[in-house]
Amino acid sequence: MKNNIKIKFIQIKQLYSKGFFHIIGSSILNKIMQFCSGIFIVRVLSKEEFGIFTYAQNLLAFFLLINGLGINSGFLQYGSRNSENEELKNSIANYSLKYGVGINLLISFLIIAYSIFGKFKVEEARIIFRMMLFFPIIVLVIEMIQIYLRVNLKNKEMAKVSNLNTFFNLIGMLLGGYIYGIMGLIVGKYIGNLISIFNCWKYLKIIYLNNILNISQELKKEMIKFSIVAVFNNGISQLLYIIDIFLIGIIIADKNIIASYKTATLIPFALNFIPLSVMTYLYPYIAKNIENKVILRKYLKYLLIYLGGINLIISIGLILFSKLIIIIIFGRNYLDSRNIFIILSLGYFIAGTFRIPFGNMLAAMGKLKCNFYTTLFGGILNIVLDILLIKKYGSIGAAIATISIFIFSSILGGYFIKKNLKI
Structure with a gap:
């Protein structure tokens, strides 16, 4: 008995030294700050204004589906694989940053073009969307810094960078929104992100100023191929979380309904940080042990038992206290979102216990074709179900479609x- 306790203590100590608890703690703190920011936006803006902001933000998310053409995933994968080769690892970081910024400059031009010539069901969102044109570049730079730290297994530093970025964004949006409303929110977010980049300048210098590009053309092609497949997989997965509001905006085109649906998603979707934090920590270790199925099976077992148990308790709590949660956090004005909130809370258990861990584990194992088929068929089915169910049941239909795709x-x-681990 004493030996078991001693072994557990040593295991916990090892996890702490490797930064596991820093990542988990950072993610919890990040989500608390992001969630507080979301509550502030809901409270400070009218329901119509929140609907306009959500419409523009959702449209930006569509453009970010091709963020850097997936080079962030390529950097994480090939940087982790070559973590022992300092020169090659830094060269991969440099190449990834320059490639990604180039792609996202094109995305920014597309945003300008669409804001001028595109059709907006919520016309008031046009100018708000146009103001977001530089977000793709800023988002990519911050992501690259965080991935650089992950690849180097500097989890404590990454946690600090992530927390400060969220904090600066929160303060910027709070002050900007309080003073200037929707436009102030966007300006404040810009200021917060720029402060974050300045704060991380020492890491950015290491990545950008390393001009020794010791990367073969073959490796570049391999990285780009991996990245494109990854961005397709991740894009369709992310589409699951944004297509609902997009189609509600097209089919129903009601700012208040958009606002209510978005409000219902805030807590269930925000809770994805729990499985994502765990997988963020495990990803480099899984990538390093892709040939060792014994270790991978052990990771899977722990994920299903411990992560599943935590997610079950959370989902039950959200469902039982759904009315109280909505009244306290968002206000009685959003009680019409309760049924959607309950459906998506159940969906969190399914996504957080199975969908997210399975997808991330397959990606870390390099099984992109498996994720490709899952996301392709899931994406097509999602769009079909959304169109059919939104037309028939309104915004509740969108929630039903979402949980169906999770399953x-x-x-x-x-x-x-099961097939790849030969279970």
Whole structure:
């Protein structure tokens, strides 16, 4: 008994020294700050204004589906694989940053073009969307800094960078929104991100000023191929979280309904940080042990038992206290979102326990084709179900479509995990 306790203590100590608790703590703090920011936006803006902001923000998310053409995933994968080769690792970081910024400059031009010539169902969102044109570049730079730290297993530093970035954004949006409303929110977010980049300048210098590009053309092609497949997989996965509001905006085109649906998603979707934090920590270790199925099976077992138990407790709590949660956090004005909130809270358990861990584990194992098929079929089914169910049941139909895709993706992802680990 004493030996078991001693072993557990040593294991916990090892996790602490490797930065596991820093990542978890950072993610919790980040989500608390992001969630507080979301509550502030809901409270400070009228329901119509929040609907306008959500419409513009959702449209930006569509453009960011091709963020850097997935080079962030390529950097994480190939940087982790070559973590022992300092020169090659830094060269991969440099190449990834320059490639990604180039791609996102094109995305910014597309945002300008769409804001001028595109059709907006919520016309008031046009100018708000145009103001967001530099976000793709800023987002990519901050992501690259964080991935650089992950690749180097500097989890404590990454946690600090992530926390400060969220903090600066929160303060910027709070002050900007309080003084100037929707436009102030955007300006404040810009200021917060720029302060974050300045704060991380010492890491950015290491990445950008390393001009020794010791990367073969073959490796570049391999990275780009991996990245494009990854951005497609991640894009369709992310589409699951943004297509609902987009189609509600097209089919129903009601700012108040958009606002209510978005409010219902805030807590269930924000809770994805729990499985994502765990997978953020595990990803480099899984990538290093892709040939060791014994270790991978052990990771999977712990994920299903411990992560599943935590997620079950959370989902039950959200469902039982749904009315009280909405009244206290968002106000009675948003009680019409309760049924959607309940459906998506159940969806969190499914996504957080199965869909997200399975998808991330397959990606770390390099099984992109498995994720490709899961996301492709899931994405097509998601769009079809959304169109049919939103037309028939309104915004509740969108929530039903979302949980249906969570179930479908989890089953298919579980099949591929079982096949590859030979369980």
